[in-house]
Amino acid sequence: MASIQLNGVRKVYREGTQFVAVEGATFTVQGGELMVLVGPSGSGKSTLLRMIAGLESITDGDLHIGDRRVNDVPPRDRDIAMVFQNYALYPHMSVRQNLGFALTLQKRPRPEIEERVRTAAGVLGLDAILDRKPRHLSGGQRQRVALGRAIVRDPAVFLFDEPLSNLDAKLRVQMRAEISALHRRLGATMVYVTHDQVEAMTLGDRIVVLHEGRIQQIGAPLHLYDHPANRFVAGFIGSPAMNFFDGTIERGAEPAFVATGGALRVPLDGEWASRLHPFTGRAVTMGIRPESLYAARGRPADAQFASASFTVEGVEPLGNEIFVHARAGDHRVTSRVVPQPLAAPGEPLELAFDLGRLHFFDPETERSLAPESSMPGGMVTGGLAGEQRI
Known part of the structure; x- marks a missing residue:
């Protein structure tokens, strides 16, 4: 269970015009940890992984x-x-031969190769297909063989x-569960790259969020979800994405956020009223996740709410939940609500914040203007001591 430490790792491509693919990545993957690198296409996550593997120079x-x-x-000498x-x-080798090929190249004794292949096949449920060729396997079986070859x-x-x-989609869910179970069983150090934030949230002990070659935030999945360090992380982590409203902080009978155009007014409680006092009269962006916007049913009894009127643009019933797409002035929102009767498209609907x-x-x-993000020296929260970047 080896740890991985990156200190100011940078990758610059100088073919033609200079392009910085990764800028100053600093973090530690602890021994036995499953760390996920997530970000959109071009964020630098695969380049970072390839530098760890030695396939890209630093x-x-x-x-x-x-x-x-x-x-x-x-x-070949990094033990990865x-x-x-x-x-x-x-394609010309059987599953058994594919699993043992790397060990054969290392000239390991045949009994050791057979034992390791047998063990990996048992862990991944490949015992019944050891003599098949890859062309006779399903996508999920091929992926398990690729995992077994690593094991x-x-x-x-x-x-x-x-x-x-x-x-x-169905196989992805199944394989996520298998990789997670494999990690628990082996207790191995793993670094996993994906553009899919659902994979990142469900698999990772911790997540590194990247954007345009820079680390935006490092932390446990739920920490990133509840305490995003900036607007990019807030919008990238979570599906459907967080709703955003541009507006200003106003003081009157009570402090409130007023969306541009006056389409909605959200009163601020004591903590946010105090926190946003320096922004009075200034532009801010308010965010709220779809599950924190309620229709008539499903509101927690112990929460405080402010209501606003919207016009329904679309309704997506998914069985156990409903996505409601609505508009107030120039502001569009998505709300995730429990199954219930709802207004039809074009009709008014009151949503509670x-x-x-x-x-x-x-x-x-x-x-982010939240206290958790106001850390000296960087925007990374929820990570290990000394980890910061942006």
């Missing part, structure tokens, strides 16, 4: 696996195993590069 900074600095160590998006199985090597670190992207679940952001810096 422009600046230091990378340690365990106690060893590995910046210039070839991939990588699972790719495209499985990378040898038999017993590496210090497992690296996953979007391994579930080629699977359908849970005042205890509001978020506010500085529109210039996009930083």
